Amino acid sequence: MGWQKQILRVNLTTGEIKKEPLIMDWAQDYLGGRGLATKYLWEGMDPSTDPMSPDNMLIFATGPLTGTMAATGGRYTVVTKGPLTNAIACSNSGGKFGAELKFAGYDMLILEGRSVKPVYLVIIDDKVELKDAADYWGTTVWHTEETLKEVHKDPQIKVASIGVAGEQGVKYACIVNDLHRAAGRSGVGAVMGSKHLKAIAVRGTQGVSVDKPKVFMQAATETKASLEDDGGRKSLTKYGTNAMIDTMNEFGGLPTDNFRSVQFEGTENINPAAMVRPNANGHVNLITNKACFGCTIACGRIAHIDQTHFSVRDRKEYWHASGGLEYETAYALGPVVGIDDIDALTFAGYLMNEHGMDPISFGVTLAAAMELYDLGIIDKQTTGGLDLSFGNAEALTTCAELTGKQEGFGVELGLGAKLLCQKYGRPELAMVVKGQEFAGYDSRALQGMGLGYATSNRGACHLKHDVFAEDMDDQTGAGKAQPCKTSQDKIAMVDSTGACLFTMSAWDTGEFQLLVDSACEGGSDGTWDNERLLLTGERIWNLERRFNLSAGLTRADDTLPPRLLKEPAPSGVAEGRVSALDTMLPEYYSLRGWTAEGVPTESTLNRLGLS
Amino acid sequence: MITLHLKVASSLRDTLCESVRESTAASSLDESTAAEIMQSGRLSLQMEEGSTPSDLLNKLGLPTEQRLMIIVDGKMVARTEYGTRELTDGVTVSLNPPIQAG
Structure with a gap:
């Protein structure tokens, strides 16, 4: 069951x-x-x-x-x-x-x-x-x-x-x-x-059943209580994920202007305080928070755009409430393109949902286009007359719509940062790993995050590992490989349960053991204990790795863009630092039981039942 | 006395103000100060010479056991230094929630 x-x-x-x-x-x-x-x-x-x-x-x-x-x-x-x-x-x-x-x-x-x-x-x-x-x-x-x-x-x-x-x-x-x-x-x-x-x-009108209903009910009640008491959960409920924008800005890890900078002057205009502060018209951006099915966190935001804003002034179809700013949308439609107009960010976020696009990848692709424009590599002739200067809110909303409809310069933006920058002969300006654009954490300030980005099986991703505590305590690469590897395995397990990653603010493997073991038959092992859950996560991670190796990816794909490896962070707590990936990666491979080329050894595959 | 320039993350501002409203001996800030924090997140504050980050958290009524990120003049203060690191006159102290996935 x-x-x-x-x-x-x-x-x-x-x-x-x-x-x-x-x-x-x-x-x-x-x-x-x-x-x-x-x-x-x-x-x-x-x-x-x-x-x-x-x-x-x-x-x-x-x-x-x-x-x-x-x-x-x-x-x-x-x-x-x-x-x-x-x-x-x-x-x-x-x-x-x-x-x-x-x-x-x-x-x-x-x-x-x-x-x-x-x-x-x-x-x-x-x-x-x-x-x-x-x-x-x-x-x-x-x-x-x-x-x-x-x-x-x-x-x-x-x-x-x-x-x-x-x-x-x-x-x-x-x-x-x-x-x-x-x-x-x-x-x-x-x-x-x-x-x-x-x-x-x-x-669907059929129910779901669990293996040991009474034990499961008890586990569900206990784990909900621990989530309720957790400070991280309370912050997510009250402020949503966008609370992180102040922290990352102060830390110096908030990618700005296509990662040329790591701190953004306009944060105060798009942070959680700005979302509830009436503007000059008395309009307030945030309406309420919202939960997914069965969720007791409710980190989602529901927002509304000022009807006098340039983006929707003559477009009543956007005068309704819809999904509001979360940290990644705020970062990718804001600092990384140098924009602090909260209504423009919210409208661009609406367009991402309406047309079905990833705001992180769109924003970082637009940031790359803005840098190409700033360097004179593309111009208004290329962009169809658009001024792609960093900070241009109208360029953001226009490009979001053109990309969603696949019209004009939006066709090029739809390529993603990697192919766009390759097309114009400047591949190093694409802030990607394995072709996927970065989330809102700069790897020079958060070294463990950089290792996680480089080794993530789906390309640059902030949700497949959790080295935040270690990165807060220390801005070097020392001691980051082990927590990166362990958290990758743990999150692979959590992603496979049907529960949300954000529970991990309060829950560790023990809580998942309570829930999974009472929900599921144990099979030949009898129970789902901590060791088995972590081994399951490690097995998943390694199978994903095998898929990628078979697809033709190699160690060379476990890297970061030159900007993060060679250009020191210009400010913040890690001022002067570059990513220490060159020292973290070999340690990580060794901990994983992989060869120096990043290939799982036969003994690792045997241990995980993947031979 | 020393003057500290505080910069409070928006998601900590109402926690701080709540602690002011529930004013106890540990917190000696008044309502107008709380309003100032809510509006701008910025505040200048007088403290005794030799004060530490722990003293500051106590004065603000913020729980010292809660994990926060404290940055003084752009440099991180390690959690182990909260009780020992002396804050000097004129520094900017930034108070933030811990980093987590977003």
Whole structure:
């Protein structure tokens, strides 16, 4: 139990829809979500496959805690080969879609092939159909989701869909569910678009069950209580993730102007205080916070744009409330492009959700374009007349819309920073790892974060490791490899349970043991103890690594851009420092049981059951 | 006496003001000071010579056991130095929540 023990496999080329039993031996080794989907991907496709070809698999996976009473138990993960990185992509989302898929009776949805014409998938418990999406193709996420609920006469249907960005292959297109939650990173929306699949609409009325209900209820109650008391949780509830913008600015780790600077003068205009401070018109940006399914944190923000702002003055369709600033959207639509206009940032954030794009990748790509413009490598002739100076809020909102609609200069921005900078002969200006753009933490100030970025299997990512405490205490590379490796394994496990990473502010492996062991059958090992959970995480990490190595990635891909390796931080607590990746990486490989070239040794594979 | 220039992160401001409103012997800031902190996050404060970051947290009514990030004139203060590091006249003290994933 914990699992529904059934998966749904849809071949979009043939239209065949199959229900299959979940392979329980794999579930016992990989839990669910990110881990189990990685196993199905590894076994089901050639890692060298072109991500945009019909042979790529696109997997939506829930975890054993998804849909249960565990706090934050509403997560699902999309796993595929990503077009932004040509590496494995695993993109996690909240909202209510994941729980609904589980309620419909499925642990996982596997999509294969490519439909001849645009379609959408409707899952109403056992009834599963592919339907013509001609009326939706070319429309936005918001239009698609709202219309599907009307057409199917069920406001409780949960929808995950793509916008034009996904249809047209924007490298960082995402899959948006529940209007403003997203499997946001690595271009999973572009893969969905390549399959001509516009949307998945799901309604589930079956329950979920757990293995030891009384023990599970007790565990859920206890772990909710510990989360309630936690200071980190309280801050997330009250201020959202954007509380981090002040901290990172003071620390000197807030990437600004495409990482030329690490501190931003305009932070006070876009921080949590600014979100609740009335502007000159008396308008307040923040309306409320919002929770995903089963979440007792509620870090999401719901915001509103001043109707007199240039971005929406004549556009009533944007006068409603929608997803507000979180730290990564604030950073990527703000400091990294030098902009501190809170309404412009909020509007650009709306556009990311409406058109289905990752704001981190979009913002860092625009930052690269702004630096190219600043250096005179591109000009208004290239940009279609746009002034791409750092700090230009109108350029931000215009470019966001052009990219979402794949018009004008937005087509080039849709390439992502790596390909854009390559095109103009300055690849070193792309602030990426493995082709994926950085989140809002500068690796010169946060050395452990830099190691995590460089070694992340999905490219630059801040959510696959947690070395924050060590990075706060010490700004060198010393002692960062071990916590990086350990936290990567732990988070791989958490991502596979169906719970949210943000619980880790209060929970450690012990809390997950309580929940997973009471929710799931133990298999041949009998119980899910700490050791087994951590080993599961390590197994997942190494399987992702094997996928990437088989896809052609090498040690050379575990690196950072020259700016972070050679240009010292210009200010902040790490002023004068560059990343110490050259010393951290060999130590990390050794701790992982990998060769000097970053390949898992035979003994490591044997230990993890991956031979 | 020394003068400290405080810079308080926006997510700590109302915690600080709440502690002022629930004023105890540990906190000696008044309402107008609290309002000033809420508005700008900035405040100049008089302390005894030889005061440490722990003394400052006590005066502000912030719990010393809570993990914070304290930066003095752009340099991190290690947690182990909260009780021993002397704050000098005219320094800028930045008070922030700890770094976490966003």
